[in-house]
Structure formats: structure tokens, C-alpha cells
Amino acid sequence: MMIPVLESDDLEVVAFTLDAEPEVIHALGDCLNEAEWQRAAELRLERDRRRFIATRGQLRHVLASRIGIPPSKIDLEYGRLGKPFLSPRTPGRALHFSVSRSEDVAVIALSATREVGVDIEALRPLPEADDIAALCFSAPEQELYRNLVPEERLLAFFRSWTRLEAVSKALGCGLGSEINPDERDFTITAIAPKPGYVGTVVVRN
Ligand SMILES: CC(C)(COP(=O)(O)OP(=O)(O)OC[C@H]1O[C@@H](n2cnc3c(N)ncnc32)[C@H](O)[C@@H]1OP(=O)(O)O)[C@@H](O)C(=O)NCCC(=O)NCCS
Known part of the structure; x- marks a missing residue:
């Protein structure tokens, strides 16, 4: 198991x-x-x-x-x-x-x-993905996201989303908290725990 x-x-x-x-x-x-x-x-x-x-x-x-x-x-x-x-x-x-x-x-x-x-998400349709990206992603990341063809967007969304969540979980804060973490403080690795899932694990440098 x-x-x-x-x-x-x-x-x-x-x-x-x-x-x-x-x-x-x-x-x-x-x-x-x-x-x-x-x-x-x-x-x-x-x-x-x-x-x-x-x-x-x-x-x-x-x-x-x-x-x-x-x-x-x-x-x-x-x-x-x-x-x-x-x-x-x-x-x-x-x-x-x-x-x-x-x-x-x-x-x-x-x-x-x-x-x-660490954060994982099952890949699933998420109609609000574009809105969440506009709210939570950094400006350069939003631009990359917007330039993707629609078929590539969902995977890119979950990769970025799990990275943001993993960093905030390492720090012990929620995503909505006022702390603005510097991702350069972390070593970031994409993971695929099972087909159909994506995730990110981070450790503090
Ligand atoms: C707490 C939070 C990080 C959990 O993430 P999630 O994707 O809902 O759920 P996950 O399964 O990935 O993680 C849950 C586990 O994280 C852990 N956890 C809970 N709070 C945590 C925190 N503040 N920091 C780190 N880990 C936390 C627990 O082990 C929990 O497991 P449990 O429910 O079995 O006890 C997430 O709910 C969050 O960010 N909350 C704040 C909401 C918010 O501010 N939203 C605004 C969005 S812009």
C-alpha cells in the first residue's frame, strides 16, 4: 500500500x-x-x-x-x-x-x-483555474500561464498551485496569510505520486 x-x-x-x-x-x-x-x-x-x-x-x-x-x-x-x-x-x-x-x-x-x-492534487477539470491563477500567481507566472494553449493549462495550473501550497505548508501558514514567502529560500521538486496526480515537495535551504 x-x-x-x-x-x-x-x-x-x-x-x-x-x-x-x-x-x-x-x-x-x-x-x-x-x-x-x-x-x-x-x-x-x-x-x-x-x-x-x-x-x-x-x-x-x-x-x-x-x-x-x-x-x-x-x-x-x-x-x-x-x-x-x-x-x-x-x-x-x-x-x-x-x-x-x-x-x-x-x-x-x-x-x-x-x-x-508537500502538496498534491488529483488532476481534474477546474473551471475556476483561470480566476485562481489571476489571483494567486506572480505576474511572470500569470503571463506564462496565459500564453499556454488551453490543453496545457490544467497541468500547468496544478503544478504552480501545488508549489505555492507546498511552500506555505513548509512555513506553516495558509495561502491567504499576509506572509509573502521568497521561493529562493526553498529547493522545489515536482512529484507524481500516482498517474493522474501532480504535486510539489519543498525543503528549506
Ligand atoms: C492548510 C492548508 C495549507 C491545507 O491544504 P489542503 O490542500 O486543503 O489540504 P492538504 O491535504 O494538502 O493538507 C492537509 C494537511 O496539511 C496539514 N496542515 C494543516 N494546516 C497546516 C498549515 N497551516 N501549515 C502546514 N500544514 C498544515 C495537516 O497535516 C493536514 O492534514 P490533516 O487534515 O489530515 O490533519 C490549506 O487549507 C490552506 O492554505 N488554507 C488556508 C486557506 C486560504 O488562506 N485560502 C486562500 C486562497 S488564495
Whole structure:
């Protein structure tokens, strides 16, 4: 179920498919804490509950295997805008991570020393893509985007969009926040976790 996506010196990205058998989801859910079960319970659709449980269970398993403790002992805290990180109480080495989920795929990026951000999107028609590009892309990027033939635009849109999201996730801020990150501070890599998906992983230089 785990798909290796990227492995370099200090950056690892793995992907998971989330629409697994009920027994698999149940087993993954075993290591979630009460707050995580509460979060799952608040999701209206069964599919969304399943995907959240699978992603969080996989995150706990991956972190636990790297640190060498049981998945249920992983203790997460959250930044002001929701970025999860390992609590300083967690035994073992510090580990940076970032998680992204789109439809039935999740990716987890890990780095022992550098702040990391990852974002993926399932390629799908997005009627509002041109409007979002006009709002969020830089002027040179908008020009490149506008000059593409329509068939090339969607892929280009998702590549740029996941890059913006990955950088803001590395910083722990939302896209709408006032911080204007300098992308030259990051090493940026395009990833393809599965056919039909595009994404970007970034690490702080
Ligand atoms: C927080 C945010 C970065 C998540 O991105 P997303 O594409 O919706 O969802 P993803 O699956 O890629 O990422 C979700 C994961 O990111 C992590 N996360 C949540 N908040 C985060 C933050 N502030 N920084 C970094 N990571 C964050 C969590 O691990 C979360 O997983 P979980 O839901 O299983 O706990 C995104 O919702 C965002 O940018 N919000 C701000 C909205 C905004 O300002 N919009 C204006 C658009 S111009």
C-alpha cells in the first residue's frame, strides 16, 4: 500500500492509497487518539472519515517507524494555523514532516533536518483555474500561464498551485496569510505520486 515517491539525502516522500478494505482502515485507526477520533466523527461523509483515519494512521506509522516507538505514542502538536509537528515530548530524534491528501491518495514528506512542505492534487477539470491563477500567481507566472494553449493549462495550473501550497505548508501558514514567502529560500521538486496526480515537495535551504 506504501508507494515510494522520492528519496534523496535528507528528503523522503511516500504515498498511500486511502480507499482500503474496512479491516485495513480499522487497524490503522487503532493508533489514533481521542481528539483524532473526534475529528473523524465530525466529518459528514463516510468516505471522508475513512480517508482521514487512513491518512492519520499512516502518518503515525511512518513517524513511529522512523523514531522507533509505537504509533500510538506519537504526540502531535499544532501551530497557530494548524500545521502539525512532533511534540518536544516525543522521544527520539526531531523529524520534520508534511502531509497532503487529494481524493484517494495521501503523501507524507519527511526530513530529519530541514523544514518540509508537500502538496498534491488529483488532476481534474477546474473551471475556476483561470480566476485562481489571476489571483494567486506572480505576474511572470500569470503571463506564462496565459500564453499556454488551453490543453496545457490544467497541468500547468496544478503544478504552480501545488508549489505555492507546498511552500506555505513548509512555513506553516495558509495561502491567504499576509506572509509573502521568497521561493529562493526553498529547493522545489515536482512529484507524481500516482498517474493522474501532480504535486510539489519543498525543503528549506
Ligand atoms: C492548510 C492548508 C495549507 C491545507 O491544504 P489542503 O490542500 O486543503 O489540504 P492538504 O491535504 O494538502 O493538507 C492537509 C494537511 O496539511 C496539514 N496542515 C494543516 N494546516 C497546516 C498549515 N497551516 N501549515 C502546514 N500544514 C498544515 C495537516 O497535516 C493536514 O492534514 P490533516 O487534515 O489530515 O490533519 C490549506 O487549507 C490552506 O492554505 N488554507 C488556508 C486557506 C486560504 O488562506 N485560502 C486562500 C486562497 S488564495
